[in-house]
Amino acid sequence: VGPVSQRAGLLRLALTEEQAHELTLSICDHNDGMPGRRWLSNMEVNAVAGSAVTGVGALYANDILTLDMPAYLRGLWALCRELAGNAVVWRREPVSSLKRLQSSEVYDTIVVTAGAGCQSIAELCGLPLTACRGQNLLLRNDGDLHVPVICGQYLVPIGPDRRVLLAGATFEYESAVSVHRPSDPAEAERLLRPALAAIHAPSEQAHLIGSQAGVRALPPRSHLGRVPIAGRLPQGILCNADGWFLSGLGSRGLIHHALLGRAVANAVLSGDETHIPEHCRRLSSVLTF
Numbered sequence: 001v002g003p004v005s006q007r008a009g010l011l012r013l014a015l016t017e018e019q020a021h022e023l024t025l026s027i028c029d030h031n032d033g034m035p036g037r038r039w040l041s042n043m044e045v046n047a048v049a050g051s052a053v054t055g056v057g058a059l060y061a062n063d064i065l066t067l068d069m070p071a072y073l074r075g076l077w078a079l080c081r082e083l084a085g086n087a088v089v090w091r092r093e094p095v096s097s098l099k100r101l102q103s104s105e106v107y108d109t110i111v112v113t114a115g116a117g118c119q120s121i122a123e124l125c126g127l128p129l130t131a132c133r134g135q136n137l138l139l140r141n142d143g144d145l146h147v148p149v150i151c152g153q154y155l156v157p158i159g160p161d162r163r164v165l166l167a168g169a170t171f172e173y174e175s176a177v178s179v180h181r182p183s184d185p186a187e188a189e190r191l192l193r194p195a196l197a198a199i200h201a202p203s204e205q206a207h208l209i210g211s212q213a214g215v216r217a218l219p220p221r222s223h224l225g226r227v228p229i230a231g232r233l234p235q236g237i238l239c240n241a242d243g244w245f246l247s248g249l250g251s252r253g254l255i256h257h258a259l260l261g262r263a264v265a266n267a268v269l270s271g272d273e274t275h276i277p278e279h280c281r282r283l284s285s286v287l288t289f
Contacts, residue, residue: 004071010064011045013055013151013199023059036063050146054199058149066148066156067254097122102239109268111244112233116217118247119176123237126288127229129248130218131179135188136168138209143202153195155203167196167203168212169251183213219248220286222279226250230264230276231283244268245283 014020024039038060040048045058080088095101098110098121116131118124141163148156156166170191172179188211197204219226226248233243246264249256266275273281 003068004075005065005067008064008066008157009048009060009062009147011040011049011053011147011149012059012061013045013053013149014057014059015055015151015199017056019151020056023057027059037061048147049149051143052201053145053149054201055151064148066158068158069254095121098238098243099123102241107241109242109244110233110238111246111264111268113246115247115249115253116179116215118217118245124245124287127247128220128286128288129229130173131176132216132218132250133172133174133179134169134214134216134251135172135183135191136166136212137185137188137192137196138211139165139167139203140207140209141165142206143200145200145202149199151199153192153199155196155200164209165203165206167192179215181213183211185211188213216250217247218250224279227279228256228260229283229286230260230280232267232273234284234287242268242271 012023014023020039027037027039030037039057040060041057042053042055045053045055045060048060077090095114098112100122101107101110112118112121112124114121116129119127119129119131141157145155145157145165146162148154154166154168158164158166168188170188172191185208189208193204219229228246228250229248230246231244233245237243244264244267246260249260260276260280263276263280267273
């Protein structure tokens with residue numbers, strides 16, 4: 001596995017004076033815990049970005065990492081193999097029913113972490129997850145943007161020479177039948193180009209290399225926001241096996257996965273659900289049969 005990250009920094013743009021005020025307040029409120037954050041004027045932003053960027057200024061974080069997600073996932077699997085050896089096996093197969101899965105092989109524990117695919121499992125079709133399709137564009141970095149920028153949409157230089165921009169993302173709420181369809185470059189351009197051009201003019205005409213599509217699993221919104229759902233599966237779903245669940249990470253899987261993955265693992269090994277953060281332990285109250 002090669003390098004999985006590079007320290008690229010991040011510019012959180014302010015397009016209005018109101019946004020600028022909010023961002024400067026956040027720097028003042030949290031600077032003790034985030035010393036690498038500072039406010040930049042538009043002229044300073046363009047100097048850091050290496051390209052003309054729209055707005056009145058930006059919050060600049062110089063210690064932010066850009067991750068190569070395929071490489072990161074390959075690294076996680078390599079670590080699993082290193083720690084567990086032949087005791088761990090990757091097996092790719094469709095699962096339409098947990099009880100049908102149990103009928104083919106004996107398991108003492110089953111942990112469901114299928115993201116937006118959870119609702120395709122018969123016993124979990126009553127989960128209140130909203131499938132939300134997201135598309136990205138892959139653009140040639142014709143404007144020579146050096147640093148990732150975000151303001152509603154995002155533009156991230158990727159690759160060893162940063163000659164490609166990962167630009168997105170859409171939020172498309174569709175039926176279960178159509179939400180998982182492959183990316184549509186023309187559709188993604190129609191949905192994304194105007195918003196991208198509003199923060200970085202060169203992206204309006206940047207050469208299209210391709211597009212990507214994925215599906216978010218959005219949990220219900222609460223007073224704490226969209227909080228992931230995790231916990232023990234209710235009794236009656238599995239036969240003679242311990243069942244656990246983690247999903248609803250929405251657009252923040254990279255942020256939540258390690259923390260909640262460790263919490264769920266500790267809960268499974270100890271049989272104690274209280275290892276999972278309390279506000280995530282609401283599976284039994286949201287799952288309908």
